[in-house]
Amino acid sequence: MDICKRRLMKELSTAEKGLPSGLTLVSANDLTSWYIDITVDSNSLYQGQIYRLMFMYSPNYPMKVPNVQFVPDENRPIPIHPHIYANGHICLDILGDGWTPVQNTVSVCLSIQSMLAGNHTNERPPDNDSYVRSAPKYAQDSRFIYHDDSV
Amino acid sequence: MPETETYHSETIYPVIASDIAMQGTKTIDSLNRLVDYSSLDYIDVPGHLLCPICQYPFVNPYTTKCGHTFCKECLIQALEPNVDLSVECRCPIDRRPLNRDYVEDIFPAPKIISNMVNDLVAYCPNKSRGCQFQDQRWLLQRHIKDVCDYALISCGGIKEDGSVCSQPTHRKFIMEERRIQRDYLLYGYSMLPPTNARLMYGSSNIHTKNNIKDSASSSESVETKDKSNSLKFDQPSKNNLHLNAIKDTKLYQKLASQDDMPLLELQEDIQIPCVHQESDCANGCGIKITKATKEAHNNIGCTKVMLSCEYCELQVAKPKLNLHFEQCPEMTISCSAKAYGCTWIGIRRDLEAEHQSKCHFIAMVPFLSKQDKKIELLEKENKSLRYHLDNISQSLANLPSFGNINRNDSVSSDSTTYSIETTESLGALPVLPVDLSMTNASISHMLMENDRLRADLDHLTTSLAELEMKQNTLFMQENFRNQEVMHSIKGMINTLRQQIHYILLEHRAFTTNSSNPVHIINQSSKVASTNPELLRRRLSDITRQDVKL
Ligand SMILES: [Zn+2]
Ligand SMILES: [Zn+2]
Ligand SMILES: [Zn+2]
Ligand SMILES: [Zn+2]
Ligand SMILES: [Zn+2]
Ligand SMILES: [Zn+2]
Ligand SMILES: [Zn+2]
Numbered sequence: 001m002d003i004c005k006r007r008l009m010k011e012l013s014t015a016e017k018g019l020p021s022g023l024t025l026v027s028a029n030d031l032t033s034w035y036i037d038i039t040v041d042s043n044s045l046y047q048g049q050i051y052r053l054m055f056m057y058s059p060n061y062p063m064k065v066p067n068v069q070f071v072p073d074e075n076r077p078i079p080i081h082p083h084i085y086a087n088g089h090i091c092l093d094i095l096g097d098g099w100t101p102v103q104n105t106v107s108v109c110l111s112i113q114s115m116l117a118g119n120h121t122n123e124r125p126p127d128n129d130s131y132v133r134s135a136p137k138y139a140q141d142s143r144f145i146y147h148d149d150s151v
Numbered sequence: 152m153p154e155t156e157t158y159h160s161e162t163i164y165p166v167i168a169s170d171i172a173m174q175g176t177k178t179i180d181s182l183n184r185l186v187d188y189s190s191l192d193y194i195d196v197p198g199h200l201l202c203p204i205c206q207y208p209f210v211n212p213y214t215t216k217c218g219h220t221f222c223k224e225c226l227i228q229a230l231e232p233n234v235d236l237s238v239e240c241r242c243p244i245d246r247r248p249l250n251r252d253y254v255e256d257i258f259p260a261p262k263i264i265s266n267m268v269n270d271l272v273a274y275c276p277n278k279s280r281g282c283q284f285q286d287q288r289w290l291l292q293r294h295i296k297d298v299c300d301y302a303l304i305s306c307g308g309i310k311e312d313g314s315v316c317s318q319p320t321h322r323k324f325i326m327e328e329r330r331i332q333r334d335y336l337l338y339g340y341s342m343l344p345p346t347n348a349r350l351m352y353g354s355s356n357i358h359t360k361n362n363i364k365d366s367a368s369s370s371e372s373v374e375t376k377d378k379s380n381s382l383k384f385d386q387p388s389k390n391n392l393h394l395n396a397i398k399d400t401k402l403y404q405k406l407a408s409q410d411d412m413p414l415l416e417l418q419e420d421i422q423i424p425c426v427h428q429e430s431d432c433a434n435g436c437g438i439k440i441t442k443a444t445k446e447a448h449n450n451i452g453c454t455k456v457m458l459s460c461e462y463c464e465l466q467v468a469k470p471k472l473n474l475h476f477e478q479c480p481e482m483t484i485s486c487s488a489k490a491y492g493c494t495w496i497g498i499r500r501d502l503e504a505e506h507q508s509k510c511h512f513i514a515m516v517p518f519l520s521k522q523d524k525k526i527e528l529l530e531k532e533n534k535s536l537r538y539h540l541d542n543i544s545q546s547l548a549n550l551p552s553f554g555n556i557n558r559n560d561s562v563s564s565d566s567t568t569y570s571i572e573t574t575e576s577l578g579a580l581p582v583l584p585v586d587l588s589m590t591n592a593s594i595s596h597m598l599m600e601n602d603r604l605r606a607d608l609d610h611l612t613t614s615l616a617e618l619e620m621k622q623n624t625l626f627m628q629e630n631f632r633n634q635e636v637m638h639s640i641k642g643m644i645n646t647l648r649q650q651i652h653y654i655l656l657e658h659r660a661f662t663t664n665s666s667n668p669v670h671i672i673n674q675s676s677k678v679a680s681t682n683p684e685l686l687r688r689r690l691s692d693i694t695r696q697d698v699k700l
Contacts, residue, residue, distance in 0.1 A: 003205050003225060006189055010206050020535025021528065062204060063228050100243040101229045102203040110539065 004061045005031060011105050023109050032057055035071070036109055040116040045080070052076045053112065054088075055105055056138070065099035067140040068108055082121050087132050089139035091125065186292045189222070191273035194285060200268050204229060204243060208288075209268045212260035217247045220260050227251055245549055277301035280321065300326070308425030316425040324443045328423035462498075488512030491519050547592065 008031045015025050019036075026035040034055040040046040056067040070078045070088035078084060083091040094103060094111055125131065136142055188210045200208050204225035211223040219242055221229070230240040230251035239248050249256045259265075268288075275284040275291060280301040284294055295302045300323035306316040308328065426442040434455035440448045449456060456469040462481035476482060480500040486493040487502075493512035495502075507513060 003228065006207065007205050018531060018534075020538060021532040022535070060228075063231065097238075100241070100246065101225070102243045104206075106538075107542075110535070110542075114539075 003063075004057065004059055007062055007104075008057060015106070019106065020110060022113055023106070026052065034105065036105070037076075038109060038113060038116075040079075040113055043117045043119065045119065045122060046116055049079070050076055051079050053109065055108075056140075062101040062104065065095055065140065066105075066108070067138045068095050068112075069139045079116055080122055080124060081116060081119050082123050082125055083115065084124070085128055085131050085135065086124055087135055089131075089135060089142060095139070186276060186288075186295065188268075188288055191276060191288060191291070192278060193271055193273045193288075196271055200264075200271065208271055209260070209264065212264045212268065213257050214260040214264075215242050215247075215249055215257050216255060217242050217245055217249075219244045220264060223259075226257055230257070275299055275301070298322075306425055306427060308423045308427075310425045311428065316427060318425075318427055320426050320443050324426045325423070328426060328442070332423050486510055486512065488516050491515060 012028055012031070015028070019025060022039045022041065024037040026037050028034040034057075036053045036055065038051050038053055039049070041048070052071050052073065054067075054069055054071045058064050058066070069090060070084065072078050072088065078086060078088050085091070090112065092098075092111065092115060094108065131142075189205065189207045193208055196208050202209050202212075202222045202225055203219070204221050207222075209220065209222050212220050213223040213226050214220045215226070221243070229243050230249055232240055240250065241247060242249050251257055270287045270289075272285055273288045273291065275282040275286075275294060277295070277299055282299055282301040284299065286294060300321060302322045303319040304322050304325060306318050306320050306325065308316045308325075310316050429439040429441050432438050432440050432448060432453060432455070434449075434453050436453050436455040438448065438452070451470055454468050454470065457466045458469055458472055459466050460472070460475055460479055460481075462479050462483070465475070465479075467475045478499075480498070482499050483496065484499050484502065486495040486506060488510060491512045493510055495506055495510065497506065
């Protein structure tokens with residue numbers, strides 16, 4: 001009956017069998033938020049560094065996009081990338097208007113991974129400072145204008 | 152849907168199941184549940200039969216006009232319009248606009264798809280309670296309704312105080328009781344040989360066999376029968392129950408004539424004792440058990456059930472036997488490096504005493520396990536790469552269909568002519584379908600690019616409009632400020648003019664006064680009469696300034 005719960009259970013059981021390389025399931029204690037560690041060793045900019053992603057699922061997942069952002073701690077910084085703000089918010093079309101219910105946690109992780117792998121600019125977004133100053137708590141509540149798909 | 156299949160339709164049968172029972176629900180009605188196809192444990196499902204949204208085998212599959220199939224429930228939810236209708240509902244896979252209220256947009260999938268998913272084999276939903284049954288999913292409902300040993304049904308037994316128990320329990324325990332009661336009624340009075348009975352109920356358990364023995368012996372005399380009966384139940388009220396039932400000759404005849412009818416159908420006729428009544432464990436471990444918990448208790452919980460280890464002949468409590476097997480020194484085991492090729496087999500004591508120091512394979516274990524880990528890592532990486540590749544090739548495969556559907560679009564009609572041209576230009580050469588799809592693919596890629604650019608343009612237009620607004624307000628503000636400044640300047644000029652005027656008059660009065668005071672009156676009146684233009688010009692000057700400011 002409850003698509004959200006069933007879907008997350010299924011995703012969790014697949015995730016527990018093993019995630020693609022570079023991804024580690026840290027915790028999925030309740031079904032509403034997951035933490036996943038991500039590494040991008042193919043890109044020298046991010047090599048050897050672990051980053052942590054937080055997924056928050058609303059009760060109407062997968063119809064509605066989950067809130068996905070990087071969360072920092074002392075060992076896990078926010079990756080420097082022209083589409084990732086210093087507060088961990090990610091400007092990626094599939095995390096906004098581009099979301100469809102056929103996407104899932106792993107496919108989002110892989111998209112973020114390839115977004116990092118293909119980047120060669122060691123910079124924050126141009127509007128980083130002004131955005132971070134006024135940003136809402138969750139990236140989902142921002143309306144990004146998707147600059148370009150080249151990175 | 153005009154035609155409905157009898158068995159493959161999505162009709163949901165009521166099922167007795169679930170853990171609601173554990174919360175002490177009383178009536179059988181509240182235990183009725185529908186077999187939820189989406190929560191079954193399926194065996195071996197082909198990926199094509201998984202709904203892309205919920206990722207479980209389709210339940211009531213629906214197809215879109217773009218040819219994608221989802222569960223009805225999933226599709227309806229995915230196409231739910233948002234509150235202000237600002238965003239168009241689109242196919243979750245190729246983003247074609249779809250309206251869930253239009254029958255031509257979404258409709259039931261072809262019958263063959265629902266037949267295929269309904270034929271998928273799944274475990275009985277009561278698997279977690281121990282049912283090993285598996286069958287095609289549309290048959291599970293019947294299994295649970297009629298035969299599943301682990302389905303919850305209302306006890307219906309007579310309690311000590313004579314009332315009817317309505318607590319739920321596994322069908323298994325009720326059936327056991329019914330068998331006991333029925334065999335008792337049948338063989339206590341009919342002369343069916345016990346062997347026959349055993350053949351008929353080969354699957355029945357020890358209780359039944361015991362009972363057959365009991366009833367065989369009891370048929371010799373009424374006293375022994377009554378004795379065995381009271382021995383078995385230890386409750387006088389049960390005895391009365393039996394006697395009552397036996398006196399009912401109608402029932403007896405019914406039983407005798409149809410002795411192999413399904414037990415469940417005897418439900419109304421046979422009265423059984425409640426299976427929830429507690430008694431002490433026969434092994435003397437001090438724990439209270441009921442008929443329903445006896446089996447589980449004897450198998451795992453009872454500390455008084457001692458088993459002797461088959462290797463060292465030590466007496467071990469059953470719950471601890473597995474633990475013992477991990478360290479029993481007499482147990483036959485193979486070398487710990489068996490996975491890497493050592494063929495040594497012997498008892499554990501010898502392994503620790505001699506073999507461990509001699510075995511070359513054990514020495515290699517750290518290295519080999521390292522290798523194993525590496526291989527596993529590579530396999531994982533390979534898997535993720537394959538996943539990427541699949542995604543890419545899938546999106547490539549989706550592109551041509553996208554172009555074809557848009558045939559009505561002006562751009563796509565261009566694409567058709569374009570592909571015809573390529574066919575002609577290739578002349579006699581055989582044209583591979585791949586070429587066509589490649590052109591289509593590139594054109595649909597262009598279309599997508601176009602869409603993207605259009606979206607970008609939209610963004611730009613909106614931001615431009617915003618900028619214009621901002622600019623306008625800024626301009627207005629600036630204007631207001633300027634106006635204020637000008638007003639104050641005008642005021643200042645006016646006072647200045649008045650002062651100059653005053654000074655001039657003073658000055659003139661002073662000069663004429665010093666020479667001829669009488670003349671000045673004449674002169675001033677003269678000026679006023681002869682020089683009206685001068686005054687008028689000044690006036691006009693002031694008005695002009697007024698307008699300007
Ligand atoms: Zn579609
Ligand atoms: Zn579905
Ligand atoms: Zn079953
Ligand atoms: Zn009962
Ligand atoms: Zn016991
Ligand atoms: Zn032993
Ligand atoms: Zn060995």
